[in-house]
Amino acid sequence: MTNDQIQMTNQQARVEAERCLQCFDAPCVQACPTHIQIPTFISMIKSGNIRGAAEVVKTSNAMANVCGKICPEEVYCQSVCNRANEDTPIQIRELHFYATQSEARKKFSQVKPFPKSGKQVAVIGGGPTGIGCAFELAKLGREVTLFDRKVLGGVPKNSIPSFRLTENELQDDLKFLSTYFSVKKEEITDVKFSQLKNKFDAIYLGVGLGKDRPLGLKGENLSGVYPVLKFLEAAKVKQKKMSVGKKVVVVGGGNVSLDAAATAKRLGAFEVILIYRRSEAEMKVWKSELEEARKQGVEIRFMTNPLEIVGTKKVSGIKCRRTTLSKKKDESGRPIPVEVKGSDFILEADTVIIAIGQSIASDIVNRFKRNSKGFIAVDKNYQTSMKSVFAGGDAISGEGTIVQSVAHGKQAAHAIHKILAGKK
């Protein structure tokens, strides 16, 4: 959904809610990582209790409004909806967004205060997982201080383009949450981490992935070449004042690269070409994002590998080589691309955006054991290799989703709560 699509009207929401089968053991609830009681809130919409519906959603998912707008429902709840066996799945996310947005405008939802039960927890990182953990711990009566080097909001605040998620839509969640825990704008360095460890009873790490992976090719330092997070962050801050020139090439094949390409088009580029070294079948993207990028006029060149970024001081193009797919597969289970000799060509470009993935940006993580993919290793309680220190979100799983990150935070909060309850 983009801003071009507007929120459901009261009548549309009621009619859509009427279609819900109110399934016993509803698969949609199981498919939602935060296990929102979907049939319950839909039946509230049906009976006109929008406040109740919004509270059901908000108490289950700390980033309720954000997820109502941009959660990939095709991956979660909607993909398993039983109503699809009769005609079409219920538009669960749209109903969810209808409830939280209607409630935000009236500004009346507030979860009942929770009795304080002592013990202090520090949360490092104010993205979806840190927020999810802080809110759940507050609900459980724990005192939480959340630290972020930037302002609260993580990737949704800094990188997700405004045409998909507006500042107001994000703030509707953040304002609601701000009364439940304290927030400090502070970078937690290795030294500060040791201080927090002594002061707090437990720590939750939600540091995300803030470092862009480089291509490692000649010309990457030329002016006009952007790592994708830097590009998206600058575009959010500068908005239309950011100039990308006439021709933009994006290197990548994931959802983030599609966001970058659609953003470049909206910034006025005449031609935006996304190059990907495999075919469309191997792209790990949400269908809705791919459709949106194509709708914006982004051209995707499959089976194309970058070789070198060309230019003197400023980028002027990118040298590429065609590929074919081998029968052999890599660890992701996708066929390995093989370059075709003699097929080199140059795509002209004023701007090149590198979107081939991210890794963890925080030094603190060097203290912890990592899993095979280089992310922070945790046990089933989200506990790291260090006692009383827990972690979740993209920092343990790699690039994920907002709802998944909130769910990690929620589950970790319950584990932290139990462990603290057992402490003298």
Ligand SMILES: Cc1cc2nc3c(=O)[nH]c(=O)nc-3n(C[C@H](O)[C@H](O)[C@H](O)COP(=O)(O)OP(=O)(O)OC[C@H]3O[C@@H](n4cnc5c(N)ncnc54)[C@H](O)[C@@H]3O)c2cc1C
């Ligand atoms: C461009 C883009 C578009 C996306 N679109 C969607 C979408 O439409 N739907 C969806 O569900 N998901 C989307 N995602 C994925 C989703 O945003 C992430 O999965 C999610 O934000 C991860 O949450 P997190 O809390 O783990 O990390 P983050 O959101 O990265 O938050 C980590 C926070 O930790 C802070 N931090 C890091 N180190 C320190 C430190 N040492 N001290 C203090 N603070 C620190 C950072 O400043 C940051 O605020 C998108 C991701 C990107 C990059």
Ligand code: SF4
């Ligand atoms: S699976 Fe679909 S029809 Fe069944 S309860 Fe969930 S939303 Fe309603």
